[in-house]
Amino acid sequence: MERRSEVVYKSVCENADGKLLSKKEDEPQRRNRTFLYLSAVIANLFMFSISTLSSWSSSAIEKLTANSSDINPLGEPITAVQESWIASLLPLGAVVGPLLSGKLCDTLGRKKTLLIMAVPNIISLLTICYARSITIFYICRFINGLITGMAFAITPVYLSEISEVNNRGAISTLQGIFMNAGVLFSFLLGPLCSLKLLTFLCALPAILFIILFGIFIPETPVFLVSVHKEDKAKEALKKLRMTKNVNDEFKGILSSFQASNQKEQGALEVFKDVGSRKALIIIIGLMFTCQCSGVNPVVSYLDTIFKESGSTLPLYFLTNAVGVIQIVGNCISVALIEKLGRKILILTSTVGVLMTEITLAVYFYLKHVQQYNMDGMSWLPVTSTITFIFFISLGLSQLPFTVMGEIFPHSTKAFGSALGCCSGSVFAFAVTFLFRVFMNLYGLAFCFSLTSCFVFCGMLFIYFVLPETKGKSESEIQRMLIK
Structure with missing residues (x-):
């Protein structure tokens, strides 16, 4: 017989074996996450x-x-x-x-x-x-x-x-x-x-x-545990969860830290540890795919792209429409990420970006290289650019940071995240600088053809290399990486 009044809660913590712990039966109500x-x-x-x-x-x-x-x-x-x-x-x-x-x-x-x-x-x-x-x-x-x-x-x-x-x-x-x-x-x-x-x-x-x-x-309970301030860590956890019953989750944090702390500490550990090294490769691959899609120069040179398209719509309207579309894409991502997972959203985002960039490359090739009259199609690059912004906001522009926060073990998380962000900034600076140079020398058709090739390579990388981290504890993620 179905018990409709019962609420089942799955805890976030794990035991020493890396298995998720269930919430105590004497606390049937969902936690207040306000x-x-x-x-x-x-x-x-x-x-x-x-x-x-x-x-x-x-x-x-x-x-x-x-x-x-x-x-x-x-x-x-x-x-x-x-x-x-x-x-x-x-x-x-x-x-x-x-x-x-x-x-x-x-x-x-x-x-x-x-x-x-x-x-x-x-x-x-x-x-x-x-x-x-x-x-x-x-x-x-x-x-x-x-x-x-x-x-x-x-x-x-x-x-x-x-x-x-x-x-x-x-x-x-x-x-x-x-x-x-x-x-x-x-x-x-x-x-x-x-x-x-x-x-x-x-x-x-x-x-x-x-x-x-x-x-x-408060400070994060994980950091407080790492500096042996267990009492403060427990208080921070109680504050964040709005409940005093955090014993199971706190034990999970302790066991996770103890397992991570058995590894050698230091910046070089991110290169020595197999799981951390693979995590870094994954993050650099995601950053490469995102930044080499040309998202930064596309946003920076929106006025040039829209002018080249021949669109008569006001630039102020188009620019702000792009900003709104970015937020819409992010909101949809928030709503779907725990249902579909990180990998599916990032892969869907990447495929959408690839399709829109191919469309832009073909349009500007026909207009500028083949000298076709594209006046009747001026809506196409505008629509494609806005669609590009939507798809990249759906996953590829932000979910790499979500994965980055999950995929490194505690012992290398800070330095691994720093290296990942540094690689993203290097790619962003290089692509933003070179996009303008190539646009002046070879035109937008060449630029979007090049970024399409980068995104295609990134799509293959995501499909074959990126693991799904949805609903997995740190221990489970690390076991996946070292297989």
């Missing part, structure tokens, strides 16, 4: 703030090239070379940032490192508000890039370590929503605000983050 999700939202306020800086340069460069001193705080228009530096110093700093985060993350903790990072980020933004020298802009943009790279390495670790197995994917994917919301924030307000006001508004979420995250949100 504070857990609130913690994830507040942690992502910082990601929102640094993501505004990606699209900040679009509006900033427009204002810095103006002749009017009322618009341009520098008093005279900047040159094309100075434009390039302002745009590229952020990703250049992001190459170095992750390398600084690993040791800090393991020494100071995830929470303290994130809070410390927010301070120079805010200072650099407030400095830009009153800057009258292009050199100051350069220095501040590079600092922002350093912080961005560090945040990309540490935030996924924090989110993964506070979450449960059955909601780890959804919580980690929230990062993508906040990042794309930050990009849209600057796109929407940039044309409407002065440079000073826009920059100040970009700093506000980081200020709010320091206040809320610093006062109300």
